Amino acid sequence: MGAPSRESVTATLNPDPGTLPVVPNDGSEPVFANPWQAQIFSLVVGLHQGGCFSWREWTENLSAEIAADQNADADHSGEEANPSDSYYRLWVRALERILTNKTILSPDDVQRRVAQWRKAYLNTPHGKPVALPSSREQVSTLG
């Protein structure tokens, strides 16, 4: 069993007893529901393996994001069509939180790059590989 602090956090959860998801059939659930889930997963594990943060730091930040998400308005959770999207969305937030705290990347850095990628997608003719103007990198994995 967990330490008392864990139990007290559990007690603040407010699950609806009727909403335990149906047990998925073994094998019918893909490991990753779409490419970006695989990308955020590998990014977090890869950064950890490279020494960027300890796994304990990771779980602390992820737990904090999960707790914050559950305390937010009830209609906020489950907005994604796929339940695993809501889970990996919290991975994205937790990673951004760690990177900001460690002053590796600021939210502004990320938003600027998001805008660049968005523009690159919109300006690239259909069927051509997408690349940033300043980068030779070609993207073919976004789906």
Add this chain to the structure above:
Amino acid sequence: MTSDDHHSHDHTESPVDLALQVKALESLLVEKGLVSEETLDALIETYEHKVGPRNGAQVVAKAWAQPEFKEWLLKDANAAIASLGFTGRQGEHMRVVENSAKVHNLVVCTLCSCYPWPVLGLPPVWYKSAPYRARVVRDPRGVLVEFGTSLDDDVQIEIWDSTAEMRYLVLPERPVGTEDWPEEELANIVTRNSMIGVETVHVTEDGDNSGAKADS
């Protein structure tokens, strides 16, 4: 994203915001040299195809078939599991908890989704869900019934809360009638859910378990 998406196919469709955000993070971090594309590709390949509950099923089958391995597994799970080539990546410790006629073990991570990746792969959606994480602690019997598992009233339920440092694997009870089965056949009937503790292991009439067949 823009009205273009609705009436024009001249441009590459902009991916959803989250995908863009992840792409932005990835490209920035790769440029900073904190992680490489090769590492990311290798990790995805490993977790999509190489680790999964079949690893854990091998561990359980070996423990059922070889009493000395079981003793080692219960005493020093990290070493026993590593001897089969399944090693952890997050520096966590493994502990194997054994079911018996008197005790049924159930694993959860109440705060996030800690899970023994090397032996079970990545966790299923329900394991990560808020209802499972909260209800297993408050009403374990009710949760078990929803998984089709009913235990006698005198069976004690032990709940193990996984953390960044400690991961648990349930050693299910070996079904009666499998005494002379070879290890490979035993491994075929061990399901992922039985190693999390939400199910027990059964033998069906054709000598197999339907849940195990689809498991990769």
